[in-house]
Structures are given as structure tokens and as C-alpha cells.
Amino acid sequence: MQIVDLRGKLLTHKTKRYSTRKESDIRSIAIHHSLTVSGSPEAFATYHVNTNGWPGIAYPYVIQRDGTIYKCHDHNVVTYHVGNSNKHALGICLVGDFRTQHPTTEQYAAAIWLVRKLQQELSNAKEVKGHSQYPGYSWKACPVISMDKFIADLVNGVQKGDDEELKLTDYQWKVLSLNIQKLLDQKVITDVKWLEKVQLRTLTNSELNWLNNVVVMRLT
Numbered sequence: 001m002q003i004v005d006l007r008g009k010l011l012t013h014k015t016k017r018y019s020t021r022k023e024s025d026i027r028s029i030a031i032h033h034s035l036t037v038s039g040s041p042e043a044f045a046t047y048h049v050n051t052n053g054w055p056g057i058a059y060p061y062v063i064q065r066d067g068t069i070y071k072c073h074d075h076n077v078v079t080y081h082v083g084n085s086n087k088h089a090l091g092i093c094l095v096g097d098f099r100t101q102h103p104t105t106e107q108y109a110a111a112i113w114l115v116r117k118l119q120q121e122l123s124n125a126k127e128v129k130g131h132s133q134y135p136g137y138s139w140k141a142c143p144v145i146s147m148d149k150f151i152a153d154l155v156n157g158v159q160k161g162d163d164e165e166l167k168l169t170d171y172q173w174k175v176l177s178l179n180i181q182k183l184l185d186q187k188v189i190t191d192v193k194w195l196e197k198v199q200l201r202t203l204t205n206s207e208l209n210w211l212n213n214v215v216v217m218r219l220t
């Protein structure tokens with residue numbers, strides 16, 4: 001899974017700047033939805049700066065409907081997204097209005113993958129909560145999805161060695177390649193990068209797990 005780096009490329013306020021923290025201050029990961037049926041990091045940055053008067057985009061991470069992950073800030077930047085809990089929380093925004101929409105399968109799986117990755121990198125980020133679960137935000141319809149299910153999916157999918165490349169025999173790589181091609185032909189998945197990674201034998205455990213999540217959710 002790749003993350004598109006947008007740090008330093010999005011609109012920021014002319015004079016205002018976010019404060020910073022130590023990464024060890026981060027105790028939780030906050031899940032948001034954008035409350036818009038579509039959107040992008042660029043659009044959110046423009047709204048947050050020009051309309052809200054904030055220093056920059058509120059979300060360190062944005063996950064598009066197609067599962068693309070965008071990194072918008074360093075982890076030590078304290079952005080505005082959960083009020084008095086900002087200093088201790090890192091925000092992830094899934095594009096969509098989940099009052100009327102659902103996360104796409106790719107988007108949901110990408111969120112699970114990203115949270116796992118962040119918890120490996122940020123040793124104190126033990127909690128994962130929805131926006132409405134933070135103090136003062138019980139009225140907020142965000143992120144609307146079941147956080148109990150999200151956390152259960154997160155826990156059930158955690159494995160050691162996620163970032164290691166798969167170690168398969170020639171025959172196993174061949175079978176995996178044939179199965180990926182079949183999923184592409186059936187349009188269960190649409191991104192040919194999966195076939196390319198298998199052919200190059202660079203697919204990791206976490207990527208295979210992410211792919212399995214997508215396939216399972218599409219077929220159920």
C-alpha cells in the first residue's frame with residue numbers, strides 16, 4: 001500500500017500556523033468522515049483555510065473513495081479536528097457523507113491498513129475512536145460508521161510481519177498471479193498494480209491482507 005505525500009503542497013494560511021508536539025504525545029487515532037459526498041485534500045484545505053480561517057487542512061490523512069491515502073501533515077503537527085483533544089489525537093478523514101453513503105470497500109480496507117501502520121509507528125496511540133466519541137462531540141454525526149465493528153476488524157486483522165515481502169515458491173507465485181488476473185477479469189478489483197506486484201514478487205503480507213479485505217467485502 002502506498003501513501004501519496006502532499007505535505008507542503010496544500011494551501012495554508014498566510015500568517016497562521018499549527019503548533020507542534022512530540023509524537024509520543026499522540027494517544028489516539030480519530031476517525032472522521034468529510035460530511036461531503038465527494039472531495040479531496042485540496043478542496044478541504046481550501047475550505048479550512050479560506051472559510052474557517054484555520055492554518056491549514058485539518059486532517060493529517062485523507063482517504064479517497066478509491067482507497068488512495070494522502071498524507072497532509074507530519075505527525076507532530078497539532079491540527080484542528082477534535083477540539084480540546086487535538087494535542088493527543090491524530091486525525092484520519094474518509095471522504096464521504098456516511099449519513100447517506102457507506103465507505104467503499106477499498107476505502108474501508110485502506111483505513112484499517114493505515115491505522116495498523118500508525119499504531120506500529122506511534123507506540124502510545126493505543127485508542128482508536130470516532131469523532132463523536134471525543135469529549136464535547138457526542139452531538140456530532142461523525143463518522144457514523146460502527147466504531148465497534150471498525151475496531152473489531154482492526155484487531156482481527158493484525159498480524160506480525162505485515163511489512164515483509166511474501167516468501168512463496170515459484171508455483172505459489174504462479175497460482176497467486178492467476179488468481180489476481182481472475183479477480184481483475186471479474187472486476188472484483190480494478191487496479192492492475194496488484195498483478196504487477198505479484199509478477200515482480202514484491203507483494204507484502206500487509207498488502208495481501210488489505211487485498212483480502214477488499215475481496216471479502218466485495219463478495220459478501
